[in-house]
Amino acid sequence: MLEIKNLSFDVTDDKGQKQIIQNLNLSVDEGKFVVITGPNGSGKSTLAKLIAGIEKPSGGQIFFDGKDITGCSITDRANLGISFALQQPVRFKGITVLDLLRLAAKKRLTVGEACNYLAEVGLCAKDYVNREVNASLSGGELKRIEIATVLARGTRLSIFDEPEAGIDLWSFQSLIKVFRHMRDTIHGSILIISHQERILDIADEIVVLAEGGIRSRGTKEEIMPELMRSADVARSCSKIEEGGL
Amino acid sequence: MALDEIQLRLLQEIADLHTVPEGAYNIRSNSALAGRNTTANIDIVSKPDGTGIDIHIKPGTKKESVHIPVVLSESGLKETVYNDFYIGEDSDVVIVAGCGIHNCGVQDSEHDGVHRFFVGKNAKIKYVEKHYGEGDGTGKRILNPVTEVTMEEGSAMEMEMVQIKGVDSTVRTTKATLAAGASLVVRERLMTHGTQRAESIYTTDLNGDGARADVVSRSVAKDQSYQRFDSRITGNAACTGHTECDAIIMDDARILAVPQLEANNIDAALIHEAAIGKIAGEQIIKLMTLGLTEQEAEEQIVNGFLK
Numbered sequence: 438m439l440e441i442k443n444l445s446f447d448v449t450d451d452k453g454q455k456q457i458i459q460n461l462n463l464s465v466d467e468g469k470f471v472v473i474t475g476p477n478g479s480g481k482s483t484l485a486k487l488i489a490g491i492e493k494p495s496g497g498q499i500f501f502d503g504k505d506i507t508g509c510s511i512t513d514r515a516n517l518g519i520s521f522a523l524q525q526p527v528r529f530k531g532i533t534v535l536d537l538l539r540l541a542a543k544k545r546l547t548v549g550e551a552c553n554y555l556a557e558v559g560l561c562a563k564d565y566v567n568r569e570v571n572a573s574l575s576g577g578e579l580k581r582i583e584i585a586t587v588l589a590r591g592t593r594l595s596i597f598d599e600p601e602a603g604i605d606l607w608s609f610q611s612l613i614k615v616f617r618h619m620r621d622t623i624h625g626s627i628l629i630i631s632h633q634e635r636i637l638d639i640a641d642e643i644v645v646l647a648e649g650g651i652r653s654r655g656t657k658e659e660i661m662p663e664l665m666r667s668a669d670v671a672r673s674c675s676k677i678e679e680g681g682l
Numbered sequence: 683m684a685l686d687e688i689q690l691r692l693l694q695e696i697a698d699l700h701t702v703p704e705g706a707y708n709i710r711s712n713s714a715l716a717g718r719n720t721t722a723n724i725d726i727v728s729k730p731d732g733t734g735i736d737i738h739i740k741p742g743t744k745k746e747s748v749h750i751p752v753v754l755s756e757s758g759l760k761e762t763v764y765n766d767f768y769i770g771e772d773s774d775v776v777i778v779a780g781c782g783i784h785n786c787g788v789q790d791s792e793h794d795g796v797h798r799f800f801v802g803k804n805a806k807i808k809y810v811e812k813h814y815g816e817g818d819g820t821g822k823r824i825l826n827p828v829t830e831v832t833m834e835e836g837s838a839m840e841m842e843m844v845q846i847k848g849v850d851s852t853v854r855t856t857k858a859t860l861a862a863g864a865s866l867v868v869r870e871r872l873m874t875h876g877t878q879r880a881e882s883i884y885t886t887d888l889n890g891d892g893a894r895a896d897v898v899s900r901s902v903a904k905d906q907s908y909q910r911f912d913s914r915i916t917g918n919a920a921c922t923g924h925t926e927c928d929a930i931i932m933d934d935a936r937i938l939a940v941p942q943l944e945a946n947n948i949d950a951a952l953i954h955e956a957a958i959g960k961i962a963g964e965q966i967i968k969l970m971t972l973g974l975t976e977q978e979a980e981e982q983i984v985n986g987f988l989k
Contacts, residue, residue, distance in 0.1 A: 491967055511970040520971065527968040530900075530928070531986035540982065541972045586972065 438626055439465040439488070439594055444497035446483055446649075457483045459649040460497070465594070470620045470627045472637050474664070475646035481630045482524060484646070485598045488628070489521035490514045501594070518593035518625070524602050526583040528571050534582055535566040541586040554585040557618065559611035576603035584615060593625035601633045613639070637661065685709075685716060685753075692753040692782030695814040707749040708735055710763070712756045724748055724775075734764035734796075737777075741770030741802060748777045752795065757787020757821050762794040771802035771834075780812035783823040783849070792824035799829070801864075804836040811841070815848030822850040829856040833864040835890065843870040845880065846988065852880045862890025862919070870899040871988045874907035874935070884913040888921035888950070897925040902984050903935035914942040917950025926955040930987060932980075 446458040458480045465471050473481050486492040488499060490511040498507045506514055515521075529537070538551045552562030558581040568574065570582060580603055587595050600616075601609055613635050619627060620639060629636060637643055643660040645652045653660060685693070689711055706724035709717040720726050723743040727736050737748060750765065767777065785791040801807060815823035825845075833839060845852060858866050866886065874880050886895045895915055903909045915923035927939040941954035961983050969979035 489971060491971075511967060512973060512975050515971050515973040523964070523968060523971075525964075527962070527964045529965060529983065529986055531989045532982065536982075536986065540969065540974065543973060590972065 438467050438502055439463075439628075440500040441488070442498045442500070444484075444487060444499065445495045446480070446487060446492060447495040457649055458487065458494070461650055463644065463651060463654075465626050465628060468624070468626060470616075470629075470639065470641045471644060472629045472631050472640035472642070473644045473646060474630075474632060474637060475652070479646040480649040481646050482598050485521065485596050485628070485630050488514075488596060489519060491521070515590075515592075520587045520590045520592045520595045522583045522587045522595070522597040522600060524598040524630075526579040528574070528579070530569065530571050532570050533567050534570060534585075537570055537582065537586055538589045541589040543590075546589070551589075554589045555582075557588055558582070558585045558615055559608070560585070577605055577608045580604050581608070581612075584612075588619070591623075591625075595619075595623070595625065595627050597627070597629045597631075599630050599632070601631060601636065609633075609635075637664075685711060686755070688755045688784045689716075689753045692755065692784055692814065692816075693751055695816075696753075696780030696782045696812040697749055697751045697778050705747045705749070706737075707751075708737075710750075710752045712754060713759055713761050721746060723773075726750075729764065733762075734766070737765065737767045739767070739769045739773050739775055741772055743770060743773040743775055746775050748775065750777070750779050752779075752781040752793055753784075754781070754791050754793055755784040757785050757791055757817075757819055758789030760790070760792040762796065764796045765798070767797065767799045769799065769801045769805045769807055769837075772804050773802070774806045776808045776810070778810045780810070780814070781825055781827075782814045782816075783825070784817040785815070785821045785823050786817040786819040787821045788819055790822040790824055792822075792826070794826040794828070796828040797830070799831045799833075799839070801831065801833045801837040801839055803834045805834075806838045808840045809842070811843050813845040813849050813852065815850065817848075823848060824851045825849050826851075826853045827855070829854075831856070831858040831866070833858065833860045833866065835861045836863040837861075838865045840867045841869070843868065843882075844872075846871070846873045847875070849880070850876075850878050852878075854880070854882045856883070857885045857887075858895070859887045859889060860893040860895065860921075863892040864890065865894045866896070868895075868897040868899075870897075870901070872899065872901040872909065873904070873984070873988060874901075874909055875904040876907060877905070878907045879909075880907070881910040882912065883910075884925070886913075886915045886923065886925075888915065888917045888923055889919055891920040891949075893919060893921040895921075895923045895925075897923075899927045900929070900987060901927070901937070902930045902932065902988060903937050904932045906934045908936045908938075910938045910940070911956075912940040912942075913954075914944065915952055915954075916944040916946065917952050918946045920947060920949035921951070923950070923952040924954070927957070928955075929958045930984065931958055931960055 441463040555562040644654040911927040913925040939956040943952040
């Protein structure tokens with residue numbers, strides 16, 4: 438359903454031009470739960486933003502259900518069936534959780550319907566539907582509301598950029614349940630950018646990015662042992678080693 | 683009472699009235715009385731010199747409302763009206779004022795309302811004032827309301843001041859004096875566009891121990907419009923005061939926020955906050971990922987902010 442061909446993304450800063458994504462090719466099949474992982478700076482979040490249309494590629498193409506969407510706006514892609522949960526959810530003064538869920542669902546959800554989406558992300562709806570999506574909400578609460586907006590959209594492709602970021606351990610337990618439930622019930626594909634082993638553990642497929650390209654991809658049985666062996670994960674801190682611990 | 687379609691629409695905009703209101707009311711249309719109703723507890727009388735009305739609310743009046751809308755649909759009208767509200771002790775009432783101007787002519791239309799409130803001991807009132815302007819004439823729609831509030835011990839007033847569209851020029855002046863234990867809450871919502879100018883000047887004097895004031899403005903300035911928010915709280919006793927201006931600036935608009943505090947007593951606790959900024963890019967992006975266009979996203983953000 439999603440096909441990425443020779444995708445590149447460059448940025449120019451003080452040090453000159455830098456390639457964040459280099460000739461990347463990737464396809465995500467119908468109904469798959471795919472996790473993209475890799476070290477910091479490997480281009481994971483950039484790739485997610487390129488798919489959602491938030492960033493424009495320097496080269497290459499993106500196809501969604503066979504249609505070339507490379508030139509499409511964020512809005513067009515959203516309406517074609519791509520959802521995106523931001524790593525750092527946005528706050529809005531005056532817009533309530535119910536307003537946001539209604540905008541996401543593109544219909545006047547009843548409070549009961551909104552409650553169902555909030556319950557799925559572990560929020561007690563009566564405490565939240567009328568709350569403003571503003572600074573009074575904690576990072577974890579915002580994150581769950583962000584995920585609820587994606588559930589309310591129910592699109593064919595849902596992208597989550599580091600859903601675990603900013604979530605405490607207790608909330609993380611319920612987050613895993615949310616994703617397990619999504620994997621079992623959703624009629625579309627899910628693409629998650631994550632470092633978390635427990636999210637990797639429920640993936641149909643894991644894609645490892647490094648230096649702007651795909652280092653490896655496969656099932657978790659194929660990829661997890663490799664990841665655990667890799668220098669990024671296994672190497673101890675050099676200072677600890679020097680200290681003889 | 684006969685009101686034409688334009689006047690009825692103006693009434694709906696400023697007072698959410700679809701028809702003649704229940705309870706006490708005084709409707710002024712094109713500088714003349716268009717309807718009045720009094721109740722056992724609320725009396726409305728014209729001032730002998732014809733410059734306005736006096737509203738008397740008997741002590742202990744509970745759960746009643748007074749509507750005093752003004753509509754102007756003739757171009758070129760200029761008027762100044764003095765309305766005095768005497769709110770009896772221990773009463774609990776809602777007062778809805780407002781002015782709607784439809785100007786499709788070339789001459790300016792102007793309504794300057796001077797409202798004075800004398801709020802009795804332990805009385806509680808909610809005051810809603812909405813401004814609205816429309817009409818495609820080149821004549822300006824001008825409103826300069828003055829509100830003076832004298833609050834006795836233990837009284838409470840909540841003021842909702844709304845001006846969302848269509849008024850070319852406004853200078854809103856509000857002065858409040860609070861005795862011990864009195865409480866004032868002001869919520870202003872303002873949106874200006876085109877080349878409109880809107881100035882809000884609030885002066886709040888907290889004169890008694892335990893007096894409290896919270897004066898908050900949320901505004902959006904679009905196009906080439908100009909806004910000035912000037913709010914001064916003076917603490918003359920052991921009191922608490924907070925004033926805040928939170929503004930979204932768009933296009934080529936200009937906003938000046940001047941919050942001021944003056945403490946004349948060691949136990950006066952006063953705070954001011956002012957923030958002006960454009961709509962954050964990530965807010966627009968988030969709403970676009972939900973399928974809204976950039977323009978729709980902007981509208982939602984502004985509507986939410988001013989809600």
